Amino acid sequence: MANVTLNVTDTKGNANGTVEAPAEIFGISNEDVLAHGPLVHQVVIAQLAAARQGTHAxxxxxxxxxxxxxxxxxxxxxxxxxxxxxxxxxxxxxxxxxPVPRKYDQRTPKKMKAAALRYVLSDRANAGRIAVVDFGIKDVPSTKTAVAALTPVTNNQFTTVVLSRENINEWMSVRNIPTVHVIFADQLNTYDVVTA
Structure with a gap:
């Protein structure tokens, strides 16, 4: 499989280069993604169940x-x-x-979680719903600049922005935008990709 090429857009929405994304994560075929729909469903349901408080009594x-x-x-x-x-x-x-207090956690193996994340990322990449954006923010956080960079790509639709932990200024710039859910790359999960 060849790597997936994603365009990098700048603050004006113009193409500013490309990024190679690994095919084993972003290049899975639509047939394989559809065949593993039940796996994705199981992982999402387990994640939602684990988020329940369970203190009813x-x-x-x-x-x-x-x-x-x-x-x-x-x-x-x-x-x-x-x-x-x-x-x-x-x-x-x-x-x-x-009702009595109980835990709703379901045991989900790490390999299942990782596979489900790969399938949903490939699904979004196949649909053209993954974009790489250069916010152009260097030293000072700027929500205005972040909105200008995201608007051409997202059309003000609900968006999940994935950042590395080093991008503190970008995080501070996008965290207050109502249509943006910001998450760090090491916290990326199947549910957040499915809802984006």
């Missing part, structure tokens, strides 16, 4: 305050027998089989 009859005394004697009143005013059939009673 309700009180059962043992946790609800009160109800220690039998409300009336067992026999002789003509009423139905009751042992506690916190039993589940009572108003203000405990909840039966309610």
């Amino acid at each position: 309700v009180k059962n009859r043992a946790n609800v305050s009160g109800g220690g005394k039998k409300p009336w004697k067992q026999k002789g009143t003509g009423r139905a027998r009751q042992g506690s005013i916190r039993a589940p059939q009572w108003v203000h009673g405990g909840v039966v089989h309610g």
